[in-house]
Amino acid sequence: MFWTALTLQLGYNATLVTIGATLLGIAAGVTGTFLYLRKRALVSDAISHATLPGVGIAFMLMVMLGGDGRALPGLLLGAAVSSWIGLLCVSWLTRFTRLSEDAAIGAVLSVFFGFGIVLLTVIQTMGAGRAAGLEGFLLGSTAGMLFNDALVIAGGGALTLLAVLILRRPMTLLAFDPEYAASRGVNVGRMDLAIMALALAVTVIGLKVVGLILIVAMLIIPPVTARFWTERTDHMVLISGLCGGLAAWVGASLSAVAPAMPTGPIIVLSSFGLFILSLLLAPNRGVLAVYLRHVRFQRRVHMRQGLLALAQGQPIYEAFTVRLLKRAGLAHADGVPTDDGRARAAKALRDEKRWELVRADQAFESAAALYDGLRDIETVLTGDQISEIDQRIGGPQGVTS
Amino acid sequence: MSLELAANMGAAPKAEIPTESPLAIRGLTVSYGQKPVVFSVDMTVEEGSMTAIIGPNGAGKSTLLKAALGIVSPLAGQALVFGKPLKAARHRIAYVPQRASVDWDFPTRVIDVVLMGLYRELGLLRRIRPQHMEKARACLERVGMTDFADRQIGQLSGGQQQRVFLARALAQEADLYLLDEPFAGVDAATEKAIIDVLKSLRSEGKTVVAVHHDLTTVRSYFDRVFLINTRKVAEGAVDEAFTPDMLNQTYGGRLATGQIDQLELAG
Known part of the structure; x- marks a missing residue:
């Protein structure tokens, strides 16, 4: 009907x-x-x-x-x-x-x-x-x-x-x-x-x-x-x-x-139905998308903090961070890093150093604008640029992943 | 006061207005409510120059620009653009408003904003064609924002937003550029990008007038200044008009002497 x-x-x-x-x-x-x-x-x-x-x-x-x-x-x-x-x-x-x-x-x-x-x-x-x-x-x-x-x-x-x-x-x-x-x-x-x-x-x-x-x-x-x-x-x-x-x-x-049923109110309710669907499901601006983005971002923050803590030998107090690291195979349940975790942690720490230089250097201005404390440096700079920075830092070369 | 007002209202003899000036203002008075913000101001902008409009907060700097553009209507006085009434010469002016005057969550991309500069060319109904996109891209290139063409404007930093506004003005291919605090709250890279564009405009023979806040850069950026505090205080080449004496008059002693000393002023 x-x-x-x-x-x-x-x-x-x-x-x-x-x-x-x-x-x-x-x-x-x-x-x-x-x-x-x-x-x-x-x-x-x-x-x-x-x-x-x-x-x-x-x-x-x-x-x-x-x-x-x-x-x-x-x-x-x-x-x-x-x-x-x-x-x-x-x-x-x-x-x-x-x-x-x-x-x-x-x-x-x-x-x-x-x-x-x-x-x-x-x-x-x-x-x-x-x-x-x-x-x-x-x-x-x-x-x-x-x-x-x-x-x-x-x-x-x-x-x-x-x-x-x-x-x-x-x-x-x-x-x-x-x-x-x-x-x-x-x-x-x-x-x-x-x-x-x-x-x-x-x-x-x-x-x-x-x-x-x-x-x-x-x-x-x-x-x-x-x-x-x-x-x-x-x-x-x-x-x-x-x-x-x-x-x-x-x-x-x-x-x-x-x-x-009166036509007007039914039309308004149908319109409202479309609105609710959009509110929940729209990509980017929808509630669900915003929530997922937030969760993903939170994970990145915890992961990064966890890696930096590992690299500096500091204890990790947040259970969520430990859980994330463990799930990624980077640490054991007691917070002790695996070999993989140790490598990633060293890389994270090195990235911090690299970022520091990038942000201090006017020549890298557009790259520095993308700094958020989380990003892997190779998503922003080319391999050549990274090795140039590494040369300035000194120490062991070629730590890229 | 009222006598003076009467004397100034419409009393500016027309013959005095130099017709070759890109922007000539005579006896301009604008008020918000009962309070005059700009009072009986004369201004003559020299063709091919870069002029900084300088004055304390609330001195009527932005209002002066807006009145010249017909955005606010003056109580008295008139403005001629290249010797013609505004209506006949509007297409020769490009305006860069303050960044804060706009809702940046508006559903529009960077390239769309620049295309707005082409609306006169496009008219009401003409479709946007590849050559228009080309032109808009070229304007973005000039301000170093090519990579951002498809971004939503809300994702830009303040400096980038300012550069997009400048690109929109460039798309108009005007002869006179009026900018309202183009350097307010922007990063160093943007400031450099903007001043480079403005200087290249000047070298093409265009005229630039900007409301400017940073007294330390006046000397290196501009060749002329216009000092205003509701009334005009001084107007002329930087060397003549940008003096401690005039600044003190403009700011009414609100600048510390130390501040003025740092400006390496002439006189």
Whole structure:
């Protein structure tokens, strides 16, 4: 059943929802990357909550004009206008008052949302034109999605992606180094607004599917997930779009199978699943990788210390060190070195001496930069260089391994 | 104070600005809040020179550069770049900001940072082609960072990060280079690499202006100085302007006499 949903064979409406949600997920992941890199992720929360009064007012206007209060384009237009006002409030407050951005976000978010809820209540008591659909904008409702709605989402998503494609370079420049960007003629204020406007576009087109409370998750979780996998901005944008699209696709399919489940929250949970996987398993930045690296490093430190202690005939007090040496066949359980251990220890001590010279000599500057007290010297210098240093040290030659 | 302010605001006669100077600033005042950080400053940078901007902490050195670049907007005054308004000559300036102004955990590689210097050439949509990579590599080579091209920038030492910033500026192929404390907190090898590049720029006829902290190296690195403590104190060739008297004025007696003696100053 779940498979039929994933492969878009679960009927017209479910297919529509899945495709719409996937496009939205891709657009949100891509756009959210720049929001995240500019460290403005939370602004999207203000943007999304500020849509609600617009939805209410648009509904009232459309009813007053004798139309259908629930026409999606009209509602989204209202949402866009009021969240744009909310966004301007946030940037005005941070620029011209001493309020910090988080305080401004908190203030705008709650006031706009509160106003929106009041409007929705008023609409309900008006009894004019069934207002039942409007609460759907809080958590998203895909049950009654129409073809035209899907078209709006697809078109909006495509336009947003196009805008990101055009603005990717100035946006990257701004996010990495705003002052340098300004020196290159990027209008920082306007480009910041452009990033926000893109987030706003995603928010507005995502209202129907995910709802305003959870749309933030679609903007933030995919880039955070993508960050685990790459050290390049361009790759991060792609991976983030992929994660967003995948999560939306899986989430929409799941909720198609279990219609009682709301689409938005399921999509967010799928996205979170990808995040957890990345957090744990990603190479380099993942928790597991970091832990393994730490353990390996700790072993190297103990091994080195142990060898140096052996070389200088000092007793080793740490049981862990002795265990490591024993496992490597370098020492007996009582800490007495084997022949192999004695040779390695002598080499370690000699390396210390060599490093000392390398670090004191300007000619070896780039090699000296790699000194960490653990490295074998032949990983940094050539055989010729080592013998040159050995000549300076004097004593027996040719101790290399 | 207010009278003086009024007299200086926009009062700089335009005819006085030498149009051939790479950077000419007249009557520049910048304030953060109610406190002027740079007050009615005039500056004329000589083409093909290396100028050190010198002054105590908070004297407005960085702000002066940022105002010249349009990064902060001045309350009063103007700056001309090669005789033209900034907008028309921006492509002729390359800026090297302070290293600390950037988040080094940003997902980008060394080569990507240098490629940012080519964004004007690339425009919004053009693809990065082999010749662009070639150019970026050549800039890295000039600062001795070729081996690090594919590293994530967070893995670099402070000095290496500074060199990457310089490489990015080189990629712009500008005529005027403005550097904000390029030697702050860098290792000896980096300092040498940077000064070598700057001197080679000068020998190509480019102009270099750098905010500089280390008074002991002024004489060997630069040929002109600009002393500032909110107001301009002195400007000119090192031999004329870098004097104990002027330094005392600039630092307001915060330099010990012993310190000044060590500088082998003229005058």
